[in-house]
Amino acid sequence: MTRNLLALLLAASLAVPGMASAAPVKIGFINSITGPEAPIGENLTNGVTMAIEDLKKKGVEVQLMKEDDTGKPQISMSAMEKLAGQGVAGVVGPYTSACANAVSKLAEKYKVPLLVPAAAKEEITRQGLKYVYRLNAPADKYASSLIDAALVMGKPKTIAFIYENTDFGTSTVKTAKEYIAKKGIKMVADESYSKGSPDYRSTLSKIKGQNPDLVFMVSYVADAILLMRQSREIGLQPQAFLGGGAGFTTVQFAKETTISNNVFSTTQWTDDVSWPGAKDFFNRYKAKFGKEPTYHAACAYQAMLIMGETASKNGGDREKTKAGLKSGSWKGIMGDTKFEDYDGFTNQNKHQMLVLQIQDGQFETVFPTNFASKKPIFPFPKWK
């Protein structure tokens, strides 16, 4: 009896706003801590660790329940089931698209608010799920932000696609094709390749024969370097190279200045953007972990801040947390955040993608203009 009374008292104290600091709020975090995605997963974990510290400074106590999904959807799903049973107020994660997509349906089933920090697959927030929220911009924005940037800088009429024939490559290019059709740009080449071939020269010379205004590439690190090297050899000379994928945003790619300079790419976040606290986050992160944060770290940090604040304000109640996420708006290192329903998306933050250009081996934000650190170089200078 006394125990019941105590529980009631505790619950009452949790329900009163402002008194949240009295007891920690339980929040789940599913991430790829081991497995092939672990190097990126590490960024998310670090971002979350910083968010928990910052929440503590604000007087919000979070009891973090970490789960490792090793990058596999089925493990991710059992992690979600476990967390739902342990009474978490909400869950942040998982990292990969495949995992986040699998977990999203479970979140709906168990009525646990899920905030996806960095998974790009569009479908995740396109299924009308009420408990699933996403902070980052979905995959279609990758292509459209790059093409928009090209349209602001010049008048490209033709575009050539060259991409990896994986889910990642084909889905990004699919949205790009739909977008160029709307903008009246003609596709002159559509080349998918299987990754790891040593020679793309013949494909590139075929593209060169079409003389496209834009060349849009989607690939991972190693192929990105190879493709640009061979483009230089062949003398492929479009107005702009658009790198629509992971490989073009890495430091390793930027270091290869002879081939990477003036290539455009897109990202969710950089440290030189004028969003409040971005630079500060970068410095603190670097000091704490000895590495530069990627956009994943920033996404995870902001997602955990939002989830922590909302959940504690609502006393760890799932329904109220869900409502709080829906009605709230935030301003932070990811810019303005608000979860909205639009264009078939549900609870999707209209995140502004940043267009970058490599200038002298450094990533510089060139679009949108109000966040730009440098002016874009356009058209692409002649190969030396």
Added chain:
Amino acid sequence: MLVFMQSLISGILIGGVYALIGIGLTIIFGVMRVINFAHGDILMIGMYMTYSLFTFFGIDPFVSIVITIPLMFMFGAFLQKVFINRMQGALPQNQILLTIGLGMIMSNTMMLAFTSDYKILSTDYSSSSIKLAGISISTPLAISFLITAAITAMLYWFLLKTDTGQAIRATAQDREAAQLMGINVKWMSILAFGMGSALAGTAGALISPTYYIFPQIGSTFTLKAFVITVLGGMGSIVGATIGGVIIGIAESVSAVYISSGWKDVVVFVLFLLVLLFKPAGLMGKSRM
């Protein structure tokens, strides 16, 4: 026409390196009748050797083959003496398992030593090219083709003109007869495996300036080496040379005229057609 010539030349250049990989495999098979499934992994070791020599000592990849060749030869000879030799005359599936196992040990050791990150070797000529009548020829590929041609020529001379070379060929033709004639076939096997490994390692060294390096890269090249040697005729060096160039051209031309996603299909259809009409391969003598 220009596009065709461009793809043809790229194909021939890359085919030269393929030929080198194929020749290595075919020598090993010819002399020992052992199918070396670790061939791609040996090539991978050669790549890492070149990478290390370049990053730690600043030795140019093309110069470093002077070091890579003897080291890889000794590595191959060691493998033969310690492991493969014990399986001489054993069931083919046992030999295959042994070489697959050796390959796995090699790739996993490299993963421990270098992590599974992609390594890129950047020299100042990595992305330069020579223009010739509108066709651009990749400088590093052109250099590696010339080196390949020189090595192949030297190999022919060695096998045709020297006593040791003739002894190797004799062993390949008939192991027992060669032994009866007083040839030390055990020594010839060590020599052959050493040469095969050195060739694979050299091929690895030659493509590392234009390609990337990671521990699991071997399987891609093992498969390619098989297609090349079977296409050319198992055990035939001329066949492997021709096979390598044919595969290089087929990949390159089909990437232009069909699609780069389909080029493997074209290569394997071609492969099947050759096997259908000439089961022993282009230069192979049917042993049936």
